[in-house]
Amino acid sequence: MSTRIFKYSLYLFMFFISINGISQSSKPIPELQKKLSINQIAPKGWLKEKLRQNLNGFTGHLDELEPTLIQDDDIYGKDRLSKKVQHKNVGAMSDAVEFQSQFLWWNSETQSNWFDGYIRTAVLLHDSIHLKKISTKINYLLSTQDADGYLGIYDKELRYNFNDENGELWSKTTLCRALLAWYDYSKDNRVLNAVLRCADNVITNYPINASHPFATKNPYAGGLTHGLAFTDVLEQLYVITKDHKYLDYIPFLYNDFSKQNLNEDAQQFKLMKASVPLMGHSVHTYEHLRTVAAAYQATGDASLKLTLDGFLQKINQVTTASGAAIGDEFIGGRKADATNAGYEYCSLLELMDAYISLYKKTNDPNYANKIEKLFFNAALGASHPTESSICYLKTDNSYALEGGKNGDQSDKNQTRYRYSPVHKEAAVCCVPNAGKIVASYVENMWFQNGNNVLALLLGPSELKFNLKGNPITIKEITSYPYSNKISFKITNKKSERFSLIIKKPEGVEKLILNMPYEEKGGYIQVNRIWKNDDELIVQMDMIVQSHHTAQGEQYFMYGPLVLAHPIDAKQQITKNYSVAGLKEMTYTAFDKSIYLYTGMPVTKMESLNDIRFSTTMKESTTGKIVPLELIPMGKTILRQTTFKKAD
Numbered sequence: 001m002s003t004r005i006f007k008y009s010l011y012l013f014m015f016f017i018s019i020n021g022i023s024q025s026s027k028p029i030p031e032l033q034k035k036l037s038i039n040q041i042a043p044k045g046w047l048k049e050k051l052r053q054n055l056n057g058f059t060g061h062l063d064e065l066e067p068t069l070i071q072d073d074d075i076y077g078k079d080r081l082s083k084k085v086q087h088k089n090v091g092a093m094s095d096a097v098e099f100q101s102q103f104l105w106w107n108s109e110t111q112s113n114w115f116d117g118y119i120r121t122a123v124l125l126h127d128s129i130h131l132k133k134i135s136t137k138i139n140y141l142l143s144t145q146d147a148d149g150y151l152g153i154y155d156k157e158l159r160y161n162f163n164d165e166n167g168e169l170w171s172k173t174t175l176c177r178a179l180l181a182w183y184d185y186s187k188d189n190r191v192l193n194a195v196l197r198c199a200d201n202v203i204t205n206y207p208i209n210a211s212h213p214f215a216t217k218n219p220y221a222g223g224l225t226h227g228l229a230f231t232d233v234l235e236q237l238y239v240i241t242k243d244h245k246y247l248d249y250i251p252f253l254y255n256d257f258s259k260q261n262l263n264e265d266a267q268q269f270k271l272m273k274a275s276v277p278l279m280g281h282s283v284h285t286y287e288h289l290r291t292v293a294a295a296y297q298a299t300g301d302a303s304l305k306l307t308l309d310g311f312l313q314k315i316n317q318v319t320t321a322s323g324a325a326i327g328d329e330f331i332g333g334r335k336a337d338a339t340n341a342g343y344e345y346c347s348l349l350e351l352m353d354a355y356i357s358l359y360k361k362t363n364d365p366n367y368a369n370k371i372e373k374l375f376f377n378a379a380l381g382a383s384h385p386t387e388s389s390i391c392y393l394k395t396d397n398s399y400a401l402e403g404g405k406n407g408d409q410s411d412k413n414q415t416r417y418r419y420s421p422v423h424k425e426a427a428v429c430c431v432p433n434a435g436k437i438v439a440s441y442v443e444n445m446w447f448q449n450g451n452n453v454l455a456l457l458l459g460p461s462e463l464k465f466n467l468k469g470n471p472i473t474i475k476e477i478t479s480y481p482y483s484n485k486i487s488f489k490i491t492n493k494k495s496e497r498f499s500l501i502i503k504k505p506e507g508v509e510k511l512i513l514n515m516p517y518e519e520k521g522g523y524i525q526v527n528r529i530w531k532n533d534d535e536l537i538v539q540m541d542m543i544v545q546s547h548h549t550a551q552g553e554q555y556f557m558y559g560p561l562v563l564a565h566p567i568d569a570k571q572q573i574t575k576n577y578s579v580a581g582l583k584e585m586t587y588t589a590f591d592k593s594i595y596l597y598t599g600m601p602v603t604k605m606e607s608l609n610d611i612r613f614s615t616t617m618k619e620s621t622t623g624k625i626v627p628l629e630l631i632p633m634g635k636t637i638l639r640q641t642t643f644k645k646a647d
């Protein structure tokens, strides 16, 4: 049998297995990296400043900015949803009420995703005032749990009793992720027990292989399909308890999700067909990447490996220069496009967290590069550089931020392409997730596996860990990615041998270290007996590298930074909040010039305080060759990031 025929036969065999459900005969694959406690990693430098900006801004104050959705709706407590509430009737089938039913769970997502990011940010900053407020709210949330373990948003008549859109699993997912973040910090067993009882209550009421949690009359069921992310909770509970029932439940959920009539990209039979493009609501699609990865890990099933690989290939096709995957808010079968396809802030967080999950499963440093690229460029580039506000939607080339995409005014209801600390007109989903993304980056900067200590996601930070009972601190002193020098300073009472492993950043031409090192598989490794005050200095020589998009447009990178030409713009403040000095803003370009690439080099300018680059390009309407400045796109508001070639 030729290799080709063999591969084809294998594919057919795998496909046969997949359409008949996930094979039960395979074995789980253990994760290679375990997340460290949030208490072990401290942000420093610009990362700490960004977290502080969030805590002083929308993350620390969203409940005051939007009290009606957060403070006034006690959705997990006295305002649980019931059939008696006519305007919240889940079972109704008319179009108007169906549309309303979408919103029934919405406040639970807003509240819990906000609370999750708020917890992580306050913990990472050791902010005692906010921690006290959080502790009170945690105690209240624990008090809403019923005697049978039910934690959620439905009364006894409705719960686990749906044949249509509902937020049963999704409202639990967002809340349990937040509770587990608090448990990680506090080690309060009441909190862990609440999550365990909640998960057990789900497993009892949706019995494994004997129920259909994703059954629905209506294939457009956003809250229901968000609920597949309950696998995030199950994965964490397995890591904490090692109880296989949580792991076993993951492929059951994915199997049922795949078998139902749903308009979702991540169903197995769709992912197995390369010809089926991604169509769905982007935030669902990218969060479901974690579930597919988790289902493969939980089973070791070969058909799921093919499914996962197919999914990653499809995501690559919709990924822009900044590392974002498109969806504004639907992907709609389009390919990545720097000007015409936007991305939602929520999907940046969900995709980044999926890459973190994949990294822990594979140790593949390419995922770390994807995380850095997405975070430094797409995410910071959709956050305001100096104000606490974000764009709900943004494009890599951003020529106007006035509500519509790049100046499009055809839809008066489109308000997502502008800066706001709330975005209530659209949905309060992106701002809570913008509060999570910086914390999520920081929490996953470091890993430890016995004697191997890994600086994975780079940046100013501090790690505390124990080796043979001896406490050791490593300070990572740098302004990376805005500097290409990193110093690792060790503090320990007793000298210890361990390997300090550093993920080599993208685009490094040459490394200079002040200690002997080995370079292997995308990592730099220094193995030695580390003494107190030892300092490893890593100097990374980089040059500007030229890349092109699928449409053949040119863009430039310096290390992990994507460069963009900042466009001078007129700021208009459209709303002032009485809370924390926050505001909403639009931006209109002073100059509508678009530049074409003529092949001239992009060079780094010598600057002590900033990182800037210069080149010359052709102005597209006048044909004039002009000097042009580029800066990291993460520091821009309006910008041109990709450049068509001049004729």
Ligand SMILES: [Zn+2]
Pocket (backbone or CB within 6 Å): 344, 345, 346, 347, 429, 430, 431
């Ligand atoms: Zn969103």
